[in-house]
Amino acid sequence: MSSSAVEPESPDLVCQLDNVQGVVDALTSVRWKRQQDAVLELSEHGIVLIVEETSCLQAKVYLQRELFVRYEYSAEGRPRFGVSLGLFVDCLNTFSVQGHSSAIELRYPGPDMQLLLKSVESSDSCTYAEIRTRIPDTISWDYNFEPAGSTPLSFTVKSAALKEAIDDLEWPGSSIHLILQPTPPSVTFRGEGHGDLQIDFMCQANTDLLVAFHCDREVSHRYKYKFLRATTSNIPSSVIRDNRGSKLTIGRGGMLKVQHLVSVAKPAIPHPHADSAGYQQPSRIAYIEFFVKPEVDEDDANDT
Numbered sequence: 001m002s003s004s005a006v007e008p009e010s011p012d013l014v015c016q017l018d019n020v021q022g023v024v025d026a027l028t029s030v031r032w033k034r035q036q037d038a039v040l041e042l043s044e045h046g047i048v049l050i051v052e053e054t055s056c057l058q059a060k061v062y063l064q065r066e067l068f069v070r071y072e073y074s075a076e077g078r079p080r081f082g083v084s085l086g087l088f089v090d091c092l093n094t095f096s097v098q099g100h101s102s103a104i105e106l107r108y109p110g111p112d113m114q115l116l117l118k119s120v121e122s123s124d125s126c127t128y129a130e131i132r133t134r135i136p137d138t139i140s141w142d143y144n145f146e147p148a149g150s151t152p153l154s155f156t157v158k159s160a161a162l163k164e165a166i167d168d169l170e171w172p173g174s175s176i177h178l179i180l181q182p183t184p185p186s187v188t189f190r191g192e193g194h195g196d197l198q199i200d201f202m203c204q205a206n207t208d209l210l211v212a213f214h215c216d217r218e219v220s221h222r223y224k225y226k227f228l229r230a231t232t233s234n235i236p237s238s239v240i241r242d243n244r245g246s247k248l249t250i251g252r253g254g255m256l257k258v259q260h261l262v263s264v265a266k267p268a269i270p271h272p273h274a275d276s277a278g279y280q281q282p283s284r285i286a287y288i289e290f291f292v293k294p295e296v297d298e299d300d301a302n303d304t
Contacts, residue, residue: 011107012075013042015068016120018103020096022264023063025236026286027089029260030059032230038085039136040115042108043078046071051085055293057227062287067264069103079108081133083115091129095119102127109133145291146252153180153219154249155187156212157201159260160240162248163232165189165199174225175295180250181218191225211245221254221294231258231290238263254294262286 017023030051041048046065052058065071095104095117107116114130147153169176169191179188185203187210190196201210232246239262247259265284 010074011109012073012079013047013108014070014072014105015047015065015107016070016103016105017067018069019264020092020102020104022238022262022286023067024089024092024096025238026061026063026262026264026288027085027092029234029236029239029262029288030061030290031085031089031234034086036085037082038088039080039082040133041078041080042073042075044073049085053227053230056224057230057293058291059230060289062289063264064287067284067286070105080136081108081113081115082136083131083133087131088115091117091131094129095127145249145255145257148219148250148252149216151216152214152249153251154212154214154247155180155201155210156245156247157187158209158211159232159235159242159244159246161201161209162246163235163240165201166229166232168199169197170225170229171197175222176225176228177220177222178248178250178256179218179220180215182215185213185215187213212247219250221250221256223256223292224295227292228256231292235260236262256290256292256294258290258292260288262288 027049030049032053036051039050041050044065046067047063049061049063050058065073092104095102102119103121105116105118105120107118108114110116110130113133115133117129117131119125119127166176166189169189171191174191177188177190177192179190180186181188187201187203188198190198203210203213239260242263244261249257249259251257263284264286
């Protein structure tokens, strides 16, 4: 497409990224199955990508405007549109060559409401892609995460240890009990299937793994294993390598929130958002949140 006459006079969004691979890592972390639809929501604050499954699991990737080297937003309200998550990630991957992450421009909408992508670094050649969008079938429902009480029920554990623990708990069709207790301060994952397997994080004994712990009463909730596993199964290697820590919070009604941080800074190149020690500032971090509903008794399952 070479004619600018067919493009909208004022697109809702024109933005540029200088690290495609970081965004690919963030989006891949919420890609728990091959065929997966996603909703993109645009605003003056950035882009939010939302995926969900059977009203039991939802994930959000927050790409704040500070992640972009250019972010021009002119829409009224917050436009939302649907895309294939796999197609979006595959398109972004075409702009990311191993060892070198090209800068790209994203523009929405195109003349037929497409999401347009093109490379912007090279003057000799230009890679161009367009993704068909659609009106979302359903508006993503609000998980309305609320604290379970005056004291947060949360803990932060090294990301690699969390992934390893959940991987080890796999039983076919199993459920996972998550138990927090203040005395002694500990977190327990208990898998129940053809047998029982329990993994404990003791706050005092595992200070190198359990980074933070907040709990004033014992709580126990049960989650379907396949949904709990989706929160860690595709954590990118960069997160495991950085091992920053993943935060888990239990909200009202047993709703579980799992949060990860993914660096979106250009690798091995000094950036004004990085300090002298190399630590990335919050503006160069993509925030990922999973919300997992607890299991209910079979008698109540048809009512939820």
